[in-house]
Amino acid sequence: MRCFVTGAAGFIGSNLVDRLLAAGHEVVGYDNFSTGQRSFLEGAGRSAGFTLVEGDLLNPDVLRPAVAGCDIVFHLAANADVRFGTHHPFKDIEQNLIATFNVLEAMRAHGIKKIAFSSTGSVYGEAAVIPTPEDAPFPIQTSLYGNSKVAAEGLISSYCEGFGFQGFIFRFVSILGERYTHGHVFDFYNKLRNDPSSLEVLGNGKQRKSYLYVQDCIDAILIAVERADAKINIFNLGQNEYCEVNQSIGWICDRLGVSPKLSYTGGERGWIGDNPLIFLDCSRIRALGWTPKLSIRDGVVNTLEYLMANPWVLDARG
Structure with a gap:
């Protein structure tokens, strides 16, 4: 084609x-x-x-x-x-x-x-x-x-x-993945790169996302x-699973070897229009023979490692 x-x-x-x-x-x-x-x-x-x-x-x-x-x-x-x-x-x-x-x-x-x-x-x-x-x-x-x-x-x-x-x-x-240029992994890593001792989290950290x-x-x-x-x-x-924002923060901090003090802006939404729960039924695409290969955790860690290896991405999008 x-x-x-x-x-x-x-x-x-x-x-x-x-x-x-x-x-x-x-x-x-x-x-x-x-x-x-x-x-x-x-x-x-x-x-x-x-x-x-x-x-x-x-x-x-x-x-x-x-x-x-x-x-x-x-x-x-x-x-x-x-x-x-x-x-x-x-x-x-x-x-x-x-x-x-x-x-x-x-x-x-x-x-x-x-x-x-x-x-x-x-x-x-x-x-x-x-x-x-x-x-x-x-x-x-x-x-x-x-x-x-x-x-x-x-x-x-x-x-x-x-x-x-x-x-x-x-x-x-x-x-998530290689060439990722915006989103929660980008934002959290960028903040922790500048100050590994503290991390501001929009909402209450309990938002559940896939x-x-x-x-x-x-x-x-x-x-x-x-x-x-x-x-x-x-x-x-999407995946047949989801995670809390706090779980994702834990995976990121474990990989970076940091233990920041977390501060939350409050409420179950990070911003106007933020959905506190996104979990999609993907049985229709799976019926065509598709199955995702990476878990959410692996996707988060792979994305973080890409950003760590390519700091120019954060600078270019900053």
Whole structure:
């Protein structure tokens, strides 16, 4: 296939680019480098099958010609700044919804019918059904980020119905692993690197979250695109386990050999829209033959070791 990957220089995007190239596909990577790292594409850049287009999804004049001739779009680019959504509410709408509309219109202009989209488990809000299946009733939205992803999902579904597209929508838990550039492991390690004697924890530390290793996430995406055949295919991606934030802190501190004094900001939420329990039912993707290889603990420790070996990532994203 000739694959178009948005957010190609990002955490998940760059790992996906490498996997697609290793499988023999051609890849057009698209990124504006607002948060993506050029070094993540160094290996891809040595492949004759890789083409990089530097552009913004909000600029259709660059986007439309770039996607021409591709067979499938993997749309991973987004504003992932979940915590500070209330500081700039239009940012989620612009980068997650309007950008998705531009991608869909570029596809329609060139007759490209397949799109794989990175959504989020946050679309379930504070779900009444735990573990939460894909057909759970949607609650009132509590996160601007989650709301923008719900809207983007609806837009993709409408294009599937109206223009004969085939959609693959992936509702992720938080992803961990190599090239990780934001999230709780990043934040805790960065704080402990600066001051190993103390650690501020948002909320009460009892928030329960599920996490997934990036290569397991990509395995699931590729299996779904290969094996699922419905018009609109929606999959939760996560583990059959979760951990408390305090447990994750314990694994990180054990690996670093530190015993900081923990201070909590209080309440069961770390920020507005933070869900104190995220645990998804992933039986639908498992039915296609997918099983994650790494546990949450191993994913946390592997991510920490990557950051320890690559301190430039913390400096670049600081």
